[in-house]
Amino acid sequence: MRSLYNIAGQSIDAQLLRRAGKPVLTHDNKESAINIQDLGDDEYRVTVGDQSASLLAVREGDQYFIHLNGRNYLIECEDEAQAAAGGASDADRTTATAPMPGTVVSVNAEAGQAVSEGDTLIVIESMKMETTIAAWRDGTVAAVNFKVGDSFDRLAVLVQLEE
Amino acid sequence: MAQIKKVLIANRGEIAVRIIRTLKEMNIPSVLIYHAEDHYSQGRREADESIEIFGDTPVAAYINPDNIIAACRKSGANAVHPGYGFLSENSAFVQRLEEEEIIFIGPSADIIKLMGDKISARSFMIKHDFPIVPSVVEEEDPASFAQRAKEIGVPVLIKAAAGGGGKGMRIVRDAAELESQIEQARSEGLRYFGDGRLFCERYIERPRHIEVQILADQQGNVVHLWERECSIQRRFQKVVEEAPSPTLNDEQRQKICQTAVDMASKAGYSNAGTVEFILAQDGSFYFLEMNTRIQVEHPVTEFITGMDLIAEQIRVANGESLTKTQDQIQINGHAIECRINAEDPDQNFMPSLGTVHKLKTAQGAGMRFDTGLRQGQAVGSAFDPMLGKLITHGSDREQARNRALRGLQETILMGLTSNISYLQRILSLPEFVESDLHTHFLEEFAEKLGPDEIDEETLKMLLSIAVSMDPQQQSGGADIPEPYASIGAWRN
Numbered sequence: 001m002r003s004l005y006n007i008a009g010q011s012i013d014a015q016l017l018r019r020a021g022k023p024v025l026t027h028d029n030k031e032s033a034i035n036i037q038d039l040g041d042d043e044y045r046v047t048v049g050d051q052s053a054s055l056l057a058v059r060e061g062d063q064y065f066i067h068l069n070g071r072n073y074l075i076e077c078e079d080e081a082q083a084a085a086g087g088a089s090d091a092d093r094t095t096a097t098a099p100m101p102g103t104v105v106s107v108n109a110e111a112g113q114a115v116s117e118g119d120t121l122i123v124i125e126s127m128k129m130e131t132t133i134a135a136w137r138d139g140t141v142a143a144v145n146f147k148v149g150d151s152f153d154r155l156a157v158l159v160q161l162e163e
Numbered sequence: 164m165a166q167i168k169k170v171l172i173a174n175r176g177e178i179a180v181r182i183i184r185t186l187k188e189m190n191i192p193s194v195l196i197y198h199a200e201d202h203y204s205q206g207r208r209e210a211d212e213s214i215e216i217f218g219d220t221p222v223a224a225y226i227n228p229d230n231i232i233a234a235c236r237k238s239g240a241n242a243v244h245p246g247y248g249f250l251s252e253n254s255a256f257v258q259r260l261e262e263e264e265i266i267f268i269g270p271s272a273d274i275i276k277l278m279g280d281k282i283s284a285r286s287f288m289i290k291h292d293f294p295i296v297p298s299v300v301e302e303e304d305p306a307s308f309a310q311r312a313k314e315i316g317v318p319v320l321i322k323a324a325a326g327g328g329g330k331g332m333r334i335v336r337d338a339a340e341l342e343s344q345i346e347q348a349r350s351e352g353l354r355y356f357g358d359g360r361l362f363c364e365r366y367i368e369r370p371r372h373i374e375v376q377i378l379a380d381q382q383g384n385v386v387h388l389w390e391r392e393c394s395i396q397r398r399f400q401k402v403v404e405e406a407p408s409p410t411l412n413d414e415q416r417q418k419i420c421q422t423a424v425d426m427a428s429k430a431g432y433s434n435a436g437t438v439e440f441i442l443a444q445d446g447s448f449y450f451l452e453m454n455t456r457i458q459v460e461h462p463v464t465e466f467i468t469g470m471d472l473i474a475e476q477i478r479v480a481n482g483e484s485l486t487k488t489q490d491q492i493q494i495n496g497h498a499i500e501c502r503i504n505a506e507d508p509d510q511n512f513m514p515s516l517g518t519v520h521k522l523k524t525a526q527g528a529g530m531r532f533d534t535g536l537r538q539g540q541a542v543g544s545a546f547d548p549m550l551g552k553l554i555t556h557g558s559d560r561e562q563a564r565n566r567a568l569r570g571l572q573e574t575i576l577m578g579l580t581s582n583i584s585y586l587q588r589i590l591s592l593p594e595f596v597e598s599d600l601h602t603h604f605l606e607e608f609a610e611k612l613g614p615d616e617i618d619e620e621t622l623k624m625l626l627s628i629a630v631s632m633d634p635q636q637q638s639g640g641a642d643i644p645e646p647y648a649s650i651g652a653w654r655n
């Protein structure tokens with residue numbers, strides 16, 4: 001079973017295997033023997049090859065929060081379809097999705113309207129910060145799915161452009 | 164004279180907890196208002212009483228004066244501490260409290276009105292010959308505003324008269340953009356403050372932000388508690404603050420602090436307040452604004468002076484005289500505050516939301532962690548992204564800085580993305596160590612402050628724990644002995 005792990009914007013292929021009953025990490029065509037000891041209270045002693053360290057780790061769905069050597073890391077597990085979607089170029093993309101939950105501050109475009117790259121389509125607000133969603137290419141607006149004052153969740157489709 | 168018997172805190176988050184702690188130490192009962200979003204907050208756990216409030220939005224609940232007055236009546240609280248933000252600088256609210264004979268822990272409605280409006284504050288300072296930056300006010304002649312703004316010469320700063328916290332504020336470097344930027348600043352001013360009036364001032368390049376903490380009693384005594392430097396800002400929001408300023412020499416320090424005292428005296432100020440200045444590269448300084456409330460960054464001043472600013476505010480509101488004279492207030496060492504925000508600096512500071520699954524704050528000498536957050540609490544989009552503040556104190560700046568770095572390393576916050584690593588990068592930059600600060604420091608060094616490289620060993624550690632906890636790896640692989648199977652099942 002292969003999975004992609006997104007660390008700091010980079011998708012990394014990694015796999016848990018077993019060799020002679022022992023767990024092995026496969027990554028970048030290299031195998032490393034690993035050992036993980038559960039110390040309780042979300043703390044683990046992780047040994048990779050001849051390196052060993054204590055860390056804190058919490059999994060929440062597809063997200064892994066890890067504290068190692070005084071740094072906080074976030075790893076997101078992606079399935080392969082997700083990873084592929086992330087790679088769609090702006091030229092092909094038809095939807096603008098919400099990067100975070102929030103509310104709509106202003107709607108600056110309507111269905112049927114022709115827009116140029118950079119035109120403001122919709123302005124959203126989250127945690128008192130405004131974010132402008134601008135046209136990512138020239139095109140025609142297919143739909144604006146929210147009106148001023150509406151709230152939405154992360155990944156909601158805010159605006160669609162015709163193909 | 165009315166005596167403060169019970170205090171209602173008209174706020175939330177870390178500042179609510181901060182105020183409740185001082186009230187406890189003064190043996191004054193506390194009442195906290197809370198919206199359902201804050202049902203599980205640390206403030207509710209620590210307050211003697213809490214009263215639920217309602218509104219169209221969570222913020223609307225906290226800024227409705229009727230909610231606060233009703234909660235005072237219900238609980239018998241005869242004083243209100245407003246904290247910062249929300250109604251803390253709303254003169255109409257303070258006026259209402261005065262009419263209802265509820266003590267406001269802060270200055271009078273008149274002073275708030277004078278200083279809260281940037282235009283009236285500016286006129287006041289001009290009238291009394293205090294230094295201000297060259298500027299023009301829209302309402303003096305709205306038709307010629309854009310033209311007069313152009314005449315100041317770019318770069319200029321457009322500001323909402325009622326603004327604060329960087330909202331409704333824009334730098335314009337290209338005169339051709341002036342008119343469109345004016346309209347955007349106006350729309351922000353209207354939306355955030357219900358007030359679209361603007362003014363425009365000359366923008367000073369590489370300025371430093373220096374502010375002076377003032378304390379004044381109702382008997383007319385005014386002292387300063389020295390200055391803070393808050394030049395490390397992002398979009399006009401302070402990120403790292405320190406006291407004293409690492410650049411001022413003694414002469415400059417005396418001059419700027421005395422100017423702030425003179426301004427407060429002239430205005431007949433009482434209670435705690437902060438006079439903010441812009442310090443130019445040539446050492447000249449100009450009045451920026453006066454904040455008529457406790458500030459987020461007040462703990463750095465508390466560390467270097469040993470005074471409890473909230474306690475001083477309460478005593479002054481109670482009609483008592485200041486406990487210290489100016490020469491009894493000395494600077495002891497150096498303090499640094501880091502604001503920990505729910506945002507991802509590596510993705511254009513996108514706000515981050517989630518549930519706090521694990522929270523462990525740093526401990527040890529010279530360290531303080533102010534937060535209203537609890538493990539298990541959900542951080543939503545309704546409020547600003549500040550989760551807490553790490554404040555450290557040392558005998559000098561370098562010790563305070565190293566303590567802050569240790570504190571950040573030891574701060575464990577899991578469940579959402581925070582700016583903790585980013586703060587570590589700021590404090591480690593040679594230019595920060597050298598105190599070569601200005602308010603666009605974070606933009607200037609944006610590249611150096613980018614994400615850290617993850618070395619191969621660290622990466623393997625991270626991947627090892629991830630694959631071991633990943634339920635997909637468990638189901639797809641061969642039999643995996645304990646403890647790996649149980650690790651993956653930890654949380655669904």
